Structures are given as structure tokens and as C-alpha cells.
Amino acid sequence: MKKSVFILCAALSLGACSLFPPPYKVPVTQGNLVTKEQLSQLQIGMSESQVTYLLGNPMLRDTFKPNEWHYLYTTLYATPDTKQSDADDLVLIFSDGVLTQIKNN
Known part of the structure; x- marks a missing residue:
């Protein structure tokens, strides 16, 4: 009897831990802002x-393509259910050492 009460209490105690909110996840940023x-x-x-x-x-x-420079910047927002990310890509194109074209995606 005592053993079954102990097992029941332990199961209820461990099951209650799932009611806590998930831990905070810090957004991960990488690249050139x-x-x-x-x-x-x-x-x-x-x-x-x-x-x-x-x-x-x-x-x-x-x-x-040595005349193409890429400035990449990504941010990853992770939650327990989903993973979302934002990405920016700036492409600079040079000709003879001079900037000739800017592509901002």
C-alpha cells in the first residue's frame, strides 16, 4: 500500500513539471548587420x-566571382514549437575596384 502511494505521488509530482512554461530562448544573430x-x-x-x-x-x-561581396545577416528565433528565421543579403558588385552595383535582398 505504501509503495503504491509513493509511486502515485512520484508520478503526480513529475507530471506537474510539464505545466511549467518553456525556458526563454535567446534569438541567435549571425553575420554582418x-x-x-x-x-x-x-x-x-x-x-x-x-x-x-x-x-x-x-x-x-x-x-x-571575386568582384562580388556578400554581407549576410540572419536571426534565428527558436521556440519549443517552431523555428523562425529572418535573413538579409546585401550583394555588392565591383569592377576594377569601384562599386558598380548594389543588390539588397
Whole structure:
């Protein structure tokens, strides 16, 4: 009798733990954050060194397209039920060391 009461109490106690809210998950951010202010200062005709000074080093320089610089920024919001993410990709294209094209995705 005592053993079955103990097992019942233990099962109820452990089952009550599932009623607690899930722990807080911190959003995980990675990459180069490019603000609207920095983007407004970016202009066609800037040199590579000026762009690097303004935005920092790019996250990715394609081996096969060395004149393309990628500034990637992602944020992962994880909850116990779902995983959501936001991604921004800024692509800068240079020709002879001068910025010729800006693609903001």
C-alpha cells in the first residue's frame, strides 16, 4: 500500500513539471548587420577600401566571382514549437575596384 502511494505521488509530482512554461530562448544573430544609415551612405563609385571602412569585411567573397561581396545577416528565433528565421543579403558588385552595383535582398 505504501509503495503504491509513493509511486502515485512520484508520478503526480513529475507530471506537474510539464505545466511549467518553456525556458526563454535567446534569438541567435549571425553575420554582418548593415543598418539603414550605413546603406544610405553607400554609393556607386566608392572604392573597395571605402566600402570596407563603412561596412566592415564582407561575410562571403565568392571564389569564382571575386568582384562580388556578400554581407549576410540572419536571426534565428527558436521556440519549443517552431523555428523562425529572418535573413538579409546585401550583394555588392565591383569592377576594377569601384562599386558598380548594389543588390539588397
